[in-house]
Amino acid sequence: MGGDAAPLPGGRAGSRPHRRGGQQRSRPQGRPDGHAVPEDWHEVIRTNLLGSFHTSRAALPYMLRQRWGRIVNVVSPSGLIATAGQTAYSASKAGVMGMTRALAAECGRRGVTVNALSPGFMITGMTDQLPESIVSDMARKAPVPRFVTVEEVARSVSLFLDQDCMTGQVISIDSGVSIM
Incomplete structure (x- = not known):
């Protein structure tokens, strides 16, 4: 889900789900993240954290003016729990969580709620690149041993869109991965 900031017909801003996925690429396998190329770190932060910031920044004026909106x-669970080899990705997603809470505190009195959804593994372009043995191993290790479906994620987003008093929350829909 990409979050664009164009107003809805009639000039009204609505909800703006925002999802960006970016992971570092150049760290040698099995090496600590201190060996990562700084440009890769910047790209991950730019994609995940700054992408979320710019999307919110573009949509908020419309939402604040009409005194209603949903972001x-x-x-990712990687922003909640340690994921070896994913330091930049984890840091960027944890940053989005912090930004979500801060924006919720800033915008709630003006009718704008800001929340975050942390879905677990789903079959997507990012997971399609992994070997099947890793994918099946990841699913087996979760307390609910299966991947999250796109429909489950959509229903969770709908929950945020339907609530006037839920703001600043991060909800995990990750087959229990974040409790491990």
Whole structure:
């Protein structure tokens, strides 16, 4: 889900789910993230954290002016729990969570809620690149041993869109991965 900031017909801004996925590429396998190329770190931060910031920044004037809006950032269990080899990705997603909470505190009195959804593994372009043995191993290790469906994520986003008093929250829909 990409979050664009164009107003809806009639000039009214609506909800803006925002999802960006970017992971570092150049760190040698099995090496600590201190060996990552700084440009890769910058790209991950630019894609995940700054992308969420710019999307919110573009949509908020419309939402604040009409005193209603919903921002749903899509984050990752990697922002909640340590993921070896994913330091930049984890840091960027944790940053989006912090930004979500801060924006919620700033905008709630003006009718704008800001929340984040943390879906677990789904079959997507990012997971399609992984070997099947890793994918099946990841699903087996979760307390609910399966991947999250796109429909489950959509229903969770709908929950945020339907609530007037839910703001600043990060909800995990990750088959229990974030409790491990």
